[in-house]
Each structure stands twice: as C-alpha cells, then as structure tokens.
Amino acid sequence: MNVAQQLSWSQMFRGETITLTCEVQGGEGVQWEYQWRTPQSQTLRTNKKDWTFTASISGEYSCKSRPRYGLYASTKWSKSVKLSVSDKPKAHLIIATQKPSWSQMFRGETITLTCEVQGGEGVQWEYEWRTPQSQTFKTNNKDWTITASISGEYSCKSRSRYDSYSSTNWSEAVRLHAELKITKSPVGDRVTLKCSVKPSSSGWSFFWFREEQSSKLLTKQDAVFLSNGQIRVSQEGVYRCRGGRGEPVYLSDFSDPITIEPEPEPEPVLRVSPRWLSPGSSVTLSCQVEHESAGWSFYWYKAVPDLSHKSGSYSYELLPASSNGTADNSYIIHGQTHTAGYVCRAGRGEPHVYTLYSQPHFVWSGDLHPSASLSVSPDRVQHFTSDSVSLTCEGNSAEWRVSSFLLPDLLSFCSDWGTMNGSTCHVQKIQSSNAVFWCESGSAFSNAVNITGHNDDLILLSPVHPVTEGHSVTLGCKWRTENLLSKVFFYQNDTLIQSESRVEMIIPAVSKSHEGFYKCQSSGKESPQSWLAVKCQ
Template sequence: AGGSVTLTCSVNPSPDKPVLTVSPSWLSPGASVTLNCEVEHPSAGWRFYWYKTVPDLSHNSYIYELLPGNSSGTEQDSYIVHGQTHTAGYVCRAGRGDPVFYTDNSEPKFVWSGDLHPAASLTVNPDRVQHFYSDSVSLSCEGNSAEWRVKRFNEHGYQSDCSDWRRMTGSTCNMRLYWYGNAVYWCESGSGEFSNAVNITVQSDYYYDIILVSPVHPVTEGESVSLGCRFRTEEKLSSVFFYHNDKLIQNDTRQELNISAVSKSDEGFYKCQWSGRKSAQSWMSVKVLCCPRSAFKFILIIISLLLLFLTFHLVVINIPH
C-alpha cells in the first residue's frame, strides 16, 4: 500500500511515405520496368510491397493490386516488371517490426507507352506535338468504356485531372494551352484501363514563335510521314531547314520533310528552322513491326512454293500408271 507503479508506454509512429521511382518513364513495348522504393531512414528489416494502380473513377482515385510474387513483401527495395506493353501506374509501401508498422503508400508513378491500345486510346486534335501559346486543343478518349478521365503529368511533377483545369465533355477534354500545358497526357477508363500517352509542348514566345509539325503518335515502320514547320501568322512556310538529332538533313526550297518509308533509324529528335527562327525539338517514335515487310514477302514466297510442290506431288500420285 502506498507504493507507486511506473508505466512506460512507447508509440512507434508510422514511418514517412516512401518515394517510388520508375525506369524507364517511356516504354518500349515488352520491355522491363524497374521500380525502386526509397524510405527516409533506410536500414535492415524493411520489407517492400509493390502494387499496380487500377483507375477507380467513381471515387476519383485508384485501387491498388499487389504485383505477382510479393504477397509477403520483398527484402530488396527494387522490383522488376517484365513484359509491360501499355501505360501503367505503380505504388509501393514498406513495413518492418513485430507487429509490423507500415509506411503510407507512395505517390503513384507511371510508365507511359505511346502505342495505341484498342481498349483505351487517346487522340489529339490538332494532331501534333507542338502547339502555339493559347491554342485550343481537344483530347479525346476512345475504347471499351462509357466513362473517362484525362490525366496530366506536367514538367514540375504534378499530376491532375482535366476536371481540375478544364471541363470534360463526354469523353473529350477541351482546353486552351498556356505555359503550364507542357505535359504528358493520357486517358483512364471506368473499366480500369490506361490509354496510350502523348507529349504536348507549348511554344510560349508569342512574338518569336515557330513550331515543328510532327505526329503525336508513333509512326509504324514502312509508313510514310511528313514533317512541317509553322509560324503563328503563316500556315505554310517554304525554304525550311530540317534537323534530325541536331544534324541538318534538308536545306532546300521545300515546305516539308517527307519520308516515304520510315525505318527505325528515322527515330529521334527533329526541329525546323525558317528565316533564322528555330523551333523546339520533338521526339518522333518509330514502331517496329515484329518482322520486316521483306521477311513477310519471303515467307509468302516460301509458302507459295510449298503449296505448288504439294499440289504437283498430289497430281503425280493420282496419275494412273
């Protein structure tokens, strides 16, 4: 009686939110994607959990689904996703201790693909990468859904919805471009799909602006493509110089750079120059078919010869002797 008891209570607060990085940020279809999850105080005992994001339009958020093989987490702070073919989002978190205390989920990070996806695709009108300051642009979502949202990830690392800065009309986001329009854009569907992504850049110098007219989507190998140059007050310019990866490739009186059959070697950065003014450069992506067209022709010739041989063989067998 009269004694005192000292009780000690310690609280282990949830660690801070980890930072997720993805590499590469732009995807070559079928390539591997490396995820890295960085905690504020790295030490032994952490286990890392990896998720893919599934768009949840009804709650204006994402559902997180565990990636294969990490239901108990991984000791490594990195995770490789193999064979990714389309735009995708990822999240990580970490945990340690007994009982386990988990960090918050990281902010979602995305790997983007420019390839059109039948279940969800984004088209841009006007169909080009570069635009003038204050231009009106429409971003339209198409695919297997009746509900859509357009997402934007700007050059400062901020992600937002079309409804944050413009109004969605059905499946289309209509916007006027200003300096903050420089961003990657993509669609997310009510059925949980991601579309292809597109880069949009804005020429913000009102009095000195010139833009390269180049396709916003990848060009398929073997197709033709035309690149142009525009000044704000003139639709068509003549005597335009064109550069590929900073190398001058055309400097005559023509208005456009025409490539009759695109190959992988044509992929790269392009810019134009007119009357001493140079545009910004934009990347033109080339989508390679699984087999060259010449290989398809060769295969067809072989199949035709085999069919002729088999037909001749059957005729010979059926001739009465």
Template sequence: PLTSELSAGPIRVSEEGVYWCRGGRGEPVYYTEYSDSVTIYRNVPNKAVVTLQPNSSEIYSGELITLRCEIEDGGDTEWTYEWKTPSSERHSTQNELIFKTESGSGDYRCKGRKKKEKSSTDWSDPIKRTVSDKPWPVLTVSPSWLSAGASVTLNCSVKDQSAGWRFYWYKTVPKISNNSYSYELLPGSSSGTEQDSYIVHGQTHTAGYVCRAGRGDPVYYTDYSQPKFVLSADFHSSASLTVSPYRAQHFTSDSVSLSYEGNSTEWRVKRLSKNIYLSNCIFWGKMNGSTCKLNTKWHNDAVFWCESGSGEFSNAVNITIQDKNMILLSPARPVTEGDSVSLSCKLRRQTFDSIVFFYHNEKLIQNDSRWELNISAVSKSDEGFYKCQHSGQESAQSWMSVQDQ
C-alpha cells in the same frame, strides 16, 4: 525517518528508506500537511544495460519498439525495472518494455531494483535516438515510355535504406467516383521483397505503380509513394485517346481536343506535367461528351491519357503548347518501322520566305526552301529529337518514337 528540525533547502542522507517532510512556524508550531514520500534505494554493484529493437540509427513515429534491460551478474535475484524514455518514466516487473514511439529525440535508459529490497542499480548508459516522422518512399520507373512487351523496372528508395526494410509493390486501379486510386499488390510481393527493385515483365499498356516499405513484427509500414506511371502510346480496344489536330506541338491560339473511345461509361482524362502533378480535365479544360477541349492559354508540356472505372488505361499522348511563333508538326504517337512520315514547320502568322533548317538530335539534316521533311521508310535510326529553324526563329524539339512492325 529524520525527526530533527532543519531549515528549508536540500539535505544529504546516507541510508535507504522512505522520506517525507513538512513545514511549521509560530509558537505553538503550526504545521503544513506532509509532502509526498520519496523512497531512497541503496545502490548495488550490478550494472544495467539497455538495448533497443529495431537497432536502427533512426526510428519512426508510431513504430513499435522494444526496450530490454539486462542486469549484469544479476544471478537468480528477482528484479523489477524502471525505464526512462523521452516522453515518460515507467515501472515494470518485466525486463522488456514495448511501446509506440512519438516524434522527438532523447535518451532511453533503464535500471533494476531488487524485489523486496531498497537497493537498485545505477541508471544504464543511455541509448540516444531521434524519432522521425513516418518516411515517404520515392518510386522511380524505367523506362518511362514503353516499347510493346518491354520489361519495366521499379525502384523504391526510402530513408535509412539498409535498416531492415522489406519492399511492397502495387499497381494503381482507378477509382473514378472520388478521383483517386486503390492499390493491388503485384505478384510475389505480398510478404515484401528484400530487394529495393522489382521487374514487371511483358508490360504492354500504360500503367501506374506505387511502393512502400515495412519492417518489424507486426510490420511497421511507411506511407505509400506517389504514383509513378509507365506510358505507352499504343492503341488498344478497351480504351483509347486521340488528339485533334493530330500532332505533338500546338500554338497557344490553337483549338486542341482530346477524345476518348472505349467500353466503359465511367472514365476520366488525366494530365501529367512537371508543374501540376496529376489532374483531371475540369482543371485545365472543358468536357463535352467524350471530348475534353484543352485550355491552351498557358504554354506547357504534358502527357495525357484516359482511365476507366473498370481499370483500363488508354494510350498516352505527349503534347506541347507553345507561345513561340513557330512549331514543328510531328506525330503525336510512335510511328512504325517502314512507314512514311512527314514532319513540317509551321509559322503562327506569316509564310516561309527563306531557307528552312531541320535538325535530328541537333544535327542538321536538311536546309533548303522546303518546309517539309519527308522520310519514305522510317527506321530505328530515325528515332530521336527533331526541331526546325527559319529566319533566326526556332521551334521547340519533339521526340519521334519508332516502334517495331
């Protein structure tokens, strides 16, 4: 150790060892306590190299990562290791450091020190990484409206898609008591899939799905995606929903109700729209027994269905509430090939006094004094968007779906 008296400020030393200092003043000298000691190590020519797993361009908060320190030409020498991470400095006798990350960005470095010697390598070159918040995947479903028995394709998108993720797929199960869903793994996805898509074969009823991704061992999971729903207009015995009046479009002044029929005593009516994602009848209507009366004060487009406590989903109904003076009266659910269908125009207050125009997929198909469009035997070619016009006014358009017999 140094013993000479020096003025305050930095000094340079050329030998390894343990150093400390203290101050003094006066005659005789009054000394402070000794400082904490600092050990100076002699640099050795070996080079430290730090690696990180997962070796991804981005890592995530709470993810378990492994830092490994390799000493080039380290031979049989016994080493201890020092680590610098964005949040701490650590010492270890092992050349691996395993820990959970925290949000932030910074460098990861290591160096080695020979055991029982005051000599060490320089710090390794840094690995720079940003620790991001846990990712939230986005699920898409196709098609959004089902034909009976069709296959449904689920796609799960997550940030840094190629960074070793496996994908897990679930169906939603209604939990009526707390207005939420539990999730059940779909067949074949308990260990995740390498592909970011999954096909559900033979889907017949309305259903909800979620996905998440995971990587590493033990598995680090993303959050669950928001639920996405594939919708079916087909009735089935365990749960069904009917709309009254039976049509897709309604005026804001109309009285519109949705009625549930099914085997379960515990159930709820759900509403899916662009502005408000998912909500129950109590937020946009009034329950009376098994009927939900809609509040039609605000015009909106939404899809409605029922969910039961035993896990069933009813048919879905697409409803448009309009503040226009004219609406198109069209079926609220798909029609069957070969059936006769009547679509008509309705004014809020006055009667028709001139020609009424009907359009199919923006193509004019009827223009005369009739306010009805009659199709005697519906075919697949009749599927599409319909609207009507009268005296410069135009209804919203509605989709008419045609299903097989």
C-alpha cells in the same frame, strides 16, 4: 322541401361547426316543427329550421317538417345533403428563398417561411407564427419574409378565417442554424482540404486563405483547386475558408482555422524505369524510404483508376509475390506492354507499421490499342501556349477521365486544367512546356502522348503517335502569326537533312533510322525539337 347549408363547404374538417337549414317551399305563414335524419339513421326534432352541430362523421343528412297546429300531414323527407368530414388539416412549415434547395440560412440573409396546410385546399386560412423567442403573431398570408438574425425554431399553425373554433395544430419546427467547417485528408506530401456547410446545403462557392495572407485569396499558384469545395495544398500553414452564394454575393463568416503540419509518418518515393516502354524491355520499380537500413519490407501495387472520385484517385492491387513484402527495395516487371501505374509502401515491426503509400508513378506506352486509345486534335506534339486542344478517349468503356503528368512529377486530371465533356477533355490553353497525357477507365489505361506548349514564334509540326515502319510521315513548320513561310530547314539530331524551299518534309517510307529528335528553322528562327518515334511493322 330541401336542406341548405349555411356555409357552402361540402368538405368539412372534424370538429368544425356547421349549420343546416330546412326550407319548406310554399309553406310560408305556417308554424312548422322539424325532424332531422343523420348518417347513423337517427332522428331528432326541433322547433327551428336551422340546426347547428359539430361535424364528426361523413354521411347524408335530410329533413322533413309538419305543422305545429292542426292535423295536416307532414312533408316528405327532403333530398339529402352529403357532407365529407376528414381529419383536421396539418400545417407544414417550409423555407422558400432565392434557391428553394437552401435549407440552412445565415445571419443577414433574407428568407421566406411558407406555412402549407396539407388537406386544407379551398379553405381561406389565417396564419399564426411562433418565433424562437416564443413570440406569436398572425398574418393573412401563408408566406412570411424575414431577415435571419438568430438561431432557433420557427413553427406555424392556421385557422379558418370564418370559424374561430377550427385551427390546425402547430407545425413541426424548422430550426435555422449553420456552421462552416474544414475537413482535411492526407494525399501523400499534399493535403486535401474541404470547405463545407454543415448541415450541407447547395449553391455555395468557396474562398480560401492562408494565415499570412488572410486578406488575399489563394490562387492556382498556391493550391490545386478541385471540385466540391476542395483544394490540394503542400505548404504548411494555417488555412481558413468562407462561402459565398447568391447575387449579389452573400459571404459567410470565416471557418475555424486548421493547421497543416509536416506528416510524421515517412512517405516512400517510387521511381519507375524506363518511363516509356520499348519492345521487350522490363520495368524496374524502386522504392526509397528514409533510413533504408532500418529493417523495412517493401510492398508493390498496381494503381487501378477509381472514377467515382472525379478529382482523381486510385485503388491499389498487390503485385505477384508482394503479399508478404520484399527485403529488396526494387521490383522487376517483365512483359509490360501497356501504360500502367504503380505504387509502393514499406512496413516494419511487430505488429507491422506501414508508411504512407507513395505517389502513383507510371510507365507509358505510345502504342494505340483497341481497348483504350487517346487521340489529340490538332494532331501534333508542339502547340503554341494560346492553342486550344481536344483530347478524346475511345475504347471498351462508357466512362473516361483524362490524366496528365506535368513535369516534374505532378499528377493531375482534366478537372484541374480543362473541361471534361463525355469522353473528350477540352483544354483552352496549353500551359505546361512539357506534359504527358493518357486516358483512364475503371479497368484500362490508354496509350500516352507527349504534348508541349511553347511561347516561341516557330513550332515543328510532327505526329503525336509513333509512326509504323514502312509508312510515310510529313513534318512541317508553323509561325505563330503567319501561315506562309519562306525557305525552311529541317534537322534530325541537330544534323541538317533538308534545305529546300518547301515548307514540309516528307519521309515516304519510315525506318528505324528515322527515329530521333527533329526541329525546323526559317527566317532566322528555330523551333523547339520533338522526338519522332518509329515502331516495328
């Protein structure tokens, strides 16, 4: 005696129909009546060996039988069948594309919608889809690939292929729409523009245009390209952007235009003197604002690197005796020994109205310090413009960025012109003819180094760091295309100091008198000159 299921499913969903069959082994030819026992220990009788009912609770079902005629004894209770009944499964609609993380689609893109039934494993489903126009249609595949054409809500539900009464509810709707937009934020006399997809999605590259050249992409000559779809511009005009992603590239529509106009609020100009620190010298800050006689008070700040913004930014800390402002537009700092950045702004009136902050300006120290130092490879001031250079930060910090002041007065960061890998910035080509580089962490500035790039045929080989008195130093000369040189002449401050056949000049014990500008000549060619700094023992 046993109970057999008409369907092989042992996992049932509440509301599904199931048929149990009570089979009497060896009872052929006898007319039987059947008794059924349910999970609630209730019993019921039927004249048919099949019992069809709607699944509602989990539990064990068993049966027994006895002949309808005669006094024969009934069979024993059969071995029970255990049914597990769970709540109706839920359909869940997701988007699958070339990149599954894209949640926003654009007209013309190909997308795949997937109807997943949570808790419906092992069941063969057919699927019903509902479009933004409220049209419905069915498929046997849980994936539906379409070309995005209109915005609206899509949803799905599923039904067991073998039970027309069992279906899920409609899934939560997925809404497909997109908007490309520009936001802007002022950075002194420059403006940072950001192109983004709203709501945000990944995989996009962004292309920028200015109105008078709407068919021509902006290049590095027109703007500073930052990360995360941002650029920094200083020229007035109407800007637009568009996004692209995928292969081949799918281009979005243009964003709405945004107009960059002159900033009505004045921006002060900060000057720092001297730019390079020398022992015992004081640093003088001067803050210049238009209409200086108009009752301005001046506020002075130290720039503190903020590494949470990879494109480069600073927070500002008021300098001593500056909380209430100063009537004088100059401020003197005594005892400064390390590289440091400063900012000023002005305010007037009641209530107080402030100008913008000035651009950060720096005083640089060439001395190496254990807490923060910058090394250069290859270790020399002059490089050919085709040379690659590595700038490495060391010290008491787990995170660094490499900063540069490209003359005249353009602050930028490794992300603008190189690749930051750990604590090292790799520069493929030295573009600027003259630049200062240093390392920044959240609490420290390193020494600064001056590096120059040249298109000349000949460069001077001299160290980037100051040389300590009493130590030796070697100067050399290098051709762009040749390693061996004929007779080389070395000059200090335009005075010939060595005219031997050697290609190097060695100073065995450097003194303060050796400080100055050096250059070399060979075969009628002359290198640019570089400053050799000498520091006290």
